[in-house]
Amino acid sequence: MKNKFIKNICCIGAGYVGGPTMSVIAFNCPELRVDVVDINKERIEAWNSEDFSKLPIFEPGLEDIIKKCRGVNLFFSNNVEESISKADIIFISVNTPTKKKGIGAGFASDLKWVESSARQIAKFARNHTVVVEKSTLPVKTAETIKSILNSSEQNEGINKMNIQNNQKSFSIVSNPEFLAEGTAINDLQKPDRVLIGGEDHYSIDLISDIYQNWVDKEKIITTNLWSSELSKLVSNAFLAQRISSINSISAICEATGANINEVAKAIGTDTRIGSKFLQPGPGFGGSCFKKDILNLVYLCKFYGLNEVADYWEQVVDINQWQQNRISSLVIRNLFGTLSNKKLAVYGFSFKANTNDTRESPSINVSINLLQEGAKLSFYDPKVSEKQILSEFENNINEKNVLVNNTALKAAEGADAIIVLTEWEEFNHLDWEDIFKIMRKPAWVFDTRVFLDKQYLKNIGFKVWSLGT
Template identity: 30%
Template sequence: MRTELHELSDADHRPGAVAEPGQRISVIGTGYLGATHAICMAVLGHDVIGLDVDPRKVGWLNDGRVPFFEPGLPELLEKALATGRLSFTTDPALAAARADVHFVCVGTPQRKDSLAADLAHVDASVSTLAHHLDRRALIVGKSTVPIGTAARLTALVHRLAPAGEEVELAWNPEFLREGFAVEDTLRPDRLVFGVGSPWALGRLQDVFAPLIEAGVPVVTSDLQTAELVKVAANSFLATKISYINAMAEVCEATGADVHHLAEALAHDQRIGGRFLRPGLGFGGGCLPKDIRAFMHRTEELGVGQATAFLREVDAINTRRRQRTVDLVREMAGGDLVGTRVCALGAAFKPDSDDIRDAPALDVASMLQAAGAHVRVYDPQAMENARRAYPQLCYAGSVAEAALGADVVVLLTEWNQFRSIDPHHLGAEVTHRRVVDGRHALDAEAWRSAGWDYRALGRP
């Protein structure tokens, strides 16, 4: 994978791999999605300017520093800056003047007062940009939004932009997986173009020409369908995850083994094994808030019954966190008060420092609230975790977190944790008890090393 990405990132030296001529692009928002998109677009040969309201973030990126952890992205940022095709600014007028295609990549978190998506950042970004658009331009939404947002924003832009109806909107949803964002941008499994005119389609085809020429499938649709694709995909994936975790609950009640069950199901080509992995469940900045916003929007549209099943998908996912706490309590003899717990993991998934809706930190907090003494270690997410959960205790290594522990609980499946030698770790703890919240450890190896091994849905 890394070799293939390196070859594509060196596209300047490969005939036909770079869009000719390069397009002038702005990327609004330089968070996880926006920074990745801006950097990769510059690597593909476009002239790119990234826009953000945070001067500190802009300064970091212009200095060649990525403000979050994502494998492979710092190297691509350095390469893109060296070409002179990439820069970052806080000035929307400059971004509007220097680009003809504008990608909106700002966040749409869940609102604090409901399940709905908070579109304040999207609305503010598009409104601010529109005031400076005095010629024909294309605004392309990549943010995950409720269906109908593009139509509303189109009317807003036509009202605010000096160029009026010469400014068009399109939607090009993102499908990035944290830890694989570079690969997913440069070698996506599909591109979705939601457009309202042949001109808008042509502009998107020009922007993504290197990927299209490389054989990436393209789905062209109306705006509404393009808006729906991302939330529909996330809802399906969340359903798969919660399905196997529901089966884990059945396995716990019957003595069956969910690991073997999932393996058997995965051999059915109609089902497949991806996302059919039991454990602590999903978190992060996409799946939880996206399925909730989808439920809210369908209720607004009068078809809430069609997505009612997602409430149980969400509930199953949340129950896995409490069940993990219960499993630790059982291993500690029924009482967590005074129990020393080594919590391995803080990020919501490996190869990321993202702690948004992280099951790992939720479980650690619940354990502490029940009276346990918890020490947390994560290879990349420690700084973010300390800021968001200052009440927890943190360690500088696996060994430090495990020193004197009564129970070890694996909460994020980093490769570093998968490769732990159970014999060596056994010398650090008081009791050899481990709860594998991610089904990531070799159960037989740990049991052979004298550990009492437990995992959700396994005897």
């Protein structure tokens, strides 16, 4: 480390952001001690499990890093107060769900965990502490954090003299994550950019020094606090917009006889557009896209920018419409009724190579089908039975939901298979054996457009493929 003042890092929150991010920092900065703390005892126990297959998060490459760093300079614990008191830098990586009630319900972020973290930092931190916003937050959240920190102890200002004299003070830095689940470790090791926003150059440089252990300085972008906070929301909004855009075109392709893959390739070769995020599917999921767009909508409405708010809200509406459209197509092709019919659902995570099910398209599509009387038989290679069943606790009769250990077992006696996650293993299944054990006519609904449609037809399947 260039700066000898920094020895201990604490991260509050051991979830999908905190766990992988701190693991990569520990891996690349062996001279630093990194403590990841969380009040969830079950989650911390999972991070400390001797059986690495039981880590709470599945990400390619994460297990190898945990094996090398855990217990050396990377530690997971429930010792929140102690870790805060020892830390020079504290990352806030807690959940910021959409509010379910009160002002801004359905749009604004619920910042109760951010506020709780800030109050703990204010109470237990010692000397000068750099507080880093890692969670995705509304613009101006730093003002809230700063107000809480400064209300407990008078902040004497940010300068080297205060730090050397061990005076208690704080500075706020925004360092949003830009991870794609399924490729999070690679995204952290080889980021497109690292964004650091702050009000004093000294604190910005401290965070920059950490990343410069493995990231080229040219890829580190520095801004003011508000630009950094807004950039994260806008980045996710633009990515989600592309998904909704290509999904809207998939419906036009089906109506006109065009092929969505051919259209996506044709427009993606335009360097002004590019090919990324032009893969059609059942809609975006995960913890960020929907939440961040709705947050942006709320922000626009707060400032009276109603036309801008309406524009971005439509991105979310199209996403929901796509999932409802897929559900309707399944029902229509199965003779207009799902009563007494069994459907196999392949894939429950919101995308391949992750076990995250938050806002997964599989949830909404499945609920629609269950409400039509279907019995659903699920298979996902990384999502547990407990996790799947928890998504339907308040919606359906549990007797209509089965979770299986194999794709073959899930398809037994099924009228149709609906592929909702693009797990690569689905391309290598023995589809001939699957066809034999299904009720005829046997359907495959490929919502990810990645199976060999002609091969399945040759076996005897009736096949619907999105946008073709």
